[in-house]
Amino acid sequence: xxxxxxxxxxxxxxxxxxxxxxxxxxxxxxxxxxxxxxxxxxxxxxxxxxxxxxxxxxxxxxxxxxxxxxxxxxxxxxxxxxxxxxxxxxxxxxxxxxxxxxxxxxxxxxxxxxxxxxxxxxxxxxxxxxxxxxxxxxxxxxxxxxxxxxxxxxxxxxxxxxxxxxxxxxxxxxxxxxxxxxxxxxxxxxxxxxxxxxxxxxxxxxxxxxxxxxxxxxxxxxxxxxxxxxxxxxxxxxxxxxxxxxxxxxxxxxxxxxxxxxxxxxxxxxxxxxxxxxxxxxxxxxxxxxxxxxxxxxxxxxxxxxxxxxxxxxxxxxxxxxxxxxxxxxxxxxxxxxxxxxxxxxxxxxxxxxxxxxxxxxxxxxxxxxxxxxxxxxxxxxxxxxxxxxxxxxxxxxxxxxxxxxxxxxxxxxxxxxxxxxxxxxxxxxxxxxxxxxx
Amino acid sequence: xxxxxxxxxxxxxxxxxxxxxxxxxxxxxxxxxxxxxxxxxxxxxxxxxxxxxxxxxxxxxxxxxxxxxxxxxxxxxxxxxxxxxx
Numbered sequence: 001x002x003x004x005x006x007x008x009x010x011x012x013x014x015x016x017x018x019x020x021x022x023x024x025x026x027x028x029x030x031x032x033x034x035x036x037x038x039x040x041x042x043x044x045x046x047x048x049x050x051x052x053x054x055x056x057x058x059x060x061x062x063x064x065x066x067x068x069x070x071x072x073x074x075x076x077x078x079x080x081x082x083x084x085x086x087x088x089x090x091x092x093x094x095x096x097x098x099x100x101x102x103x104x105x106x107x108x109x110x111x112x113x114x115x116x117x118x119x120x121x122x123x124x125x126x127x128x129x130x131x132x133x134x135x136x137x138x139x140x141x142x143x144x145x146x147x148x149x150x151x152x153x154x155x156x157x158x159x160x161x162x163x164x165x166x167x168x169x170x171x172x173x174x175x176x177x178x179x180x181x182x183x184x185x186x187x188x189x190x191x192x193x194x195x196x197x198x199x200x201x202x203x204x205x206x207x208x209x210x211x212x213x214x215x216x217x218x219x220x221x222x223x224x225x226x227x228x229x230x231x232x233x234x235x236x237x238x239x240x241x242x243x244x245x246x247x248x249x250x251x252x253x254x255x256x257x258x259x260x261x262x263x264x265x266x267x268x269x270x271x272x273x274x275x276x277x278x279x280x281x282x283x284x285x286x287x288x289x290x291x292x293x294x295x296x297x298x299x300x301x302x303x304x305x306x307x308x309x310x311x312x313x314x315x316x317x318x319x320x321x322x323x324x325x326x327x328x329x330x331x332x333x334x335x336x337x338x339x340x341x342x343x344x345x346x347x348x349x350x351x352x353x354x355x356x357x358x359x360x361x362x363x364x365x366x367x368x369x370x371x372x373x374x375x376x377x378x379x380x381x382x383x384x385x386x387x388x389x390x391x392x393x394x395x396x397x398x399x400x401x402x403x404x405x406x407x408x409x410x411x412x413x414x415x416x417x418x419x420x421x422x423x424x425x426x427x428x429x430x431x432x433x434x435x436x437x438x439x
Numbered sequence: 440x441x442x443x444x445x446x447x448x449x450x451x452x453x454x455x456x457x458x459x460x461x462x463x464x465x466x467x468x469x470x471x472x473x474x475x476x477x478x479x480x481x482x483x484x485x486x487x488x489x490x491x492x493x494x495x496x497x498x499x500x501x502x503x504x505x506x507x508x509x510x511x512x513x514x515x516x517x518x519x520x521x522x523x524x525x
Contacts, residue, residue, distance in 0.1 A: 111483070199467050233520070239497070239505040254501065261495035270484035275476060288470040300474040336516065337476055343513040344477040349487040356508030363520040409467045416463055424456025431448040 067164050067313060069093055075139075075162040077313040084180045084306065086313050097308035100177040106227070106372060107305065110271040113229040113368025116327065121176035121310065122224060122373035124326045131171055131322060137161055148173035149322045152315040164312025172222075172279075172323040175373040177307035178314050181218055181400040188379035188398045189213045191405045195396060202419070204410040207383050207394075218400065220315060220375035221296065222323035224279045224330055225304050227370040231269040232342030236360040238264050238353030259355050266346040274304045275337065277330050279323040279373060284333070292395045292408040299399040299406050302376050306401075320375060327371050339364055377401060385410045477513055 068075055069088035076089040085094045101107050104119070131149040136142070140159035146152065148171060153164045165174060183191075192213040200208060243258035278284035278297070286294045308314075339362055350357045377400025385392045396407030465471050509515050 202463060202467060236517070237494075237505065238491075238510075242496075256499045256501060257497075257503070258499065259497045259505075260493055261497060263492045263494045264489065266487055266489035268484055268487045270482050273481040273483070275480050276474075286473065288468075292468075294473050295469060297474045298469070298472040300476070301479050336514075339516065339519075340513040341477050341480070341482055345482065345484045346487050346489075347510060347513075349489065350510060353505075353510075355503070356505040357510040358505050358507040359509055359517050361518045361520050362516075406469060406472060408469055411464060411467050416460060420456045420460035420463070423459050424452045427455040428449075428452025431451040435448055 067162075067166065067311075070095060077162065078316050079180050079314050081184050082182055084182075084308055086311065097178075097311045097314075099305075100307050100309055100372070101305050103309060104176075104372075106370070107273065110227045110229055110273055110370070113227060113271075113370055115368055117368070117370040118327055119176040119370075119372040121174055122327060122371045124328075131173065133165060133171075133173075135163065137163060150319050152312045152320055153317075162313075162316065164315075166310065166312050172326075172373075173320075175222065175310055175323065175375050177372060178220065178310055178375045179302055179304060179307040179377055179401060180314050181318070181377040183377075183379065183398060183400050183403050185216065185218070185379075187403065188216050188218075188400075191398050191403060192216060192379075192381050192396050192407070195405045195407050196409060199407075199409040202411055202416045204385065204412050207385070207410050210383065213381055213396075216379050216381040216396075216398070218318045219378050219380050220318055220320040221283060221378050222279045222321055223276045223374050223376050224323075224325075224327070225307075225372045225374050226272070226275045226277060226330075226334055228272045228275065228334065228338060229367045229369075230272070230338050230342075231267065231365040231367065232339060232345075233363045233365075234266045234343060234346055234359055234361070236264055236358050238262050238350055238357040239355035240353055241355050257355070262353070264350060264353070264357060266349060268342055268345050270341070270345060272338065272341060274301070275334070276300050276302065276304065276374075276376070277333055277337075279325045279330060280321050281324050283321070284325065284330075290389070290392075292393060295395045295406045295408050296378060296380075296397045299378065299397050299402075299404045302399065302401050304374060304376075307374055315375070318377075323373055334369070335364055335366065338366070381407075383410065 067077065069077060069091060071093040072088060072091040074088055074090040077086050078089060079085070080087040080094060085096050087094045132145055132147055134143050134145045137144050137156040137159060139156060139161035142156055142158045144154050144156050144163050146154045146163065146165055148165055152173065153162055155162055196203070196211060196213070239259040239261050241257055241259050244255065246253050246255050248254050278293075283293055283296060285291060286297055288294050342362070342364070343359065379398035379400055381396040383394045385394060392410070394408040394410050396405070396409075398405045509517070
């Protein structure tokens with residue numbers, strides 16, 4: 001007999017029902033159960049205010065799986081090196097995806113932006129969306145898997161057709177646009193070599209021994225390109241010097257200053273065009289104590305005006321990193337950067353405060369933002385330096401469009417310390433010599 | 440030569456060593472670099488407006504700059520006045 005204290009087993013937990021449960025068919029987008037005209041003004045205004053607009057950047061002409069050359073039907077499509085063109089390896093037909101700037105009007109009307117406009121490739125990532133995607137090869141019917149975490153194309157191992165992920169899926173892997181590589185591998189290798197050649201004297205011995213810039217890899221990294229229309233207010237105190245004078249005897253002269261103190265307020269309205277933000281959590285962590293992601297951050301900006309509509313063929317043979325951050329997660333970072341821009345904008349207006357300004361308060365009024373997700377091209381060379389906490393991964397990065405190069409070269413600490421101490425001792429020797437001869 | 444001048448000279452060695460170490464370390468590791476978005480992004484700003492009101496006078500201070508000067512430290516956040524963010 002069962003223990004009387006044990007509660008009887010309850011009914012099997014029922015699937016959630018009622019309004020708002022996942023079984024309910026959602027109402028049509030933009031509808032409201034009550035006629036808004038019957039509601040008080042403030043509520044009606046709120047309801048009738050425009051929803052965040054998603055610009056549909058999906059390409060109807062492209063489907064997941066086999067993408068054929070528009071002329072001959074082959075799937076052997078590559079980016080023509082150094083250009084934004086796609087080329088068919090069979091019939092040599094060349095064509096190009098449209099530039100998103102013109103196709104979706106991304107460069108226009110930033111000063112008219114209101115609310116949050118999100119392009120369809122920048123929409124929130126669904127929590128259950130998997131990075132692994134399987135689709136049927138339309139060439140032979142075999143199932144082919146693409147891990148969208150690091151690749152957007154795959155070759156069917158049966159019929160050798162190239163398959164690409166082109167439809168925007170809720171896992172964040174398909175962006176609105178892609179900026180094709182212009183810098184070729186030879187050029188990237190030469191730039192990395194030149195960069196490191198300027199930093200050999202104190203570089204880690206193992207780094208120098210294992211340095212093979214030919215191992216540089218092309219990677220498409222995910223970014224959100226943001227346009228913003230904002231107003232910012234800043235307040236603080238500034239000082240203007242009115243008098244400077246010295247007091248004291250010859251050996252004990254001290255300089256004193258008189259100054260006027262002002263309370264300063266500044267306001268500036270501005271628009272920002274194409275501000276890039278890392279939309280990968282790992283890349284967005286710019287803590288130089290634990291990683292060298294600031295190197296990749298430094299090679300920004302890109303000529304994002306020339307980005308073309310997404311086409312997986314641009315990524316053939318190139319790895320990519322999937323976006324894992326949504327618009328709302330990036331908003332604090334954006335606001336921080338907008339405030340920084342505001343502060344730099346007002347700098348000229350406080351030049352007359354020759355003793356400096358201490359800003360104490362700032363405010364930001366974001367009228368509107370527009371978010372477009374983009375894959376940007378980076379040549380990446382990396383070296384792992386062993387050490388505590390997993391060591392440090394040093395990057396040397398080349399901007400795949402402008403060629404801007406930045407890197408972190410690991411340092412041979414004992415060599416650097418010895419040199420610094422030697423120079424310090426030499427300087428100290430000079431100091432002691434001067435002191436000895438002057439007294 | 441005064442005592443103050445002598446002490447200053449004695450600091451030359453340690454200061455030189457530290458300065459050289461940091462300068463070289465940064466040249467190799469570039470830990471101080473990041474995207475200069477304040478200047479490298481296209482910004483269209485309307486004319487800056489604002490007010491200046493004299494509130495005080497200081498006499499006989501030895502400090503060369505205002506205390507807490509952050510006019511060039513754009514990225515150093517100060518108190519944020521909320522309520523006007525849409």
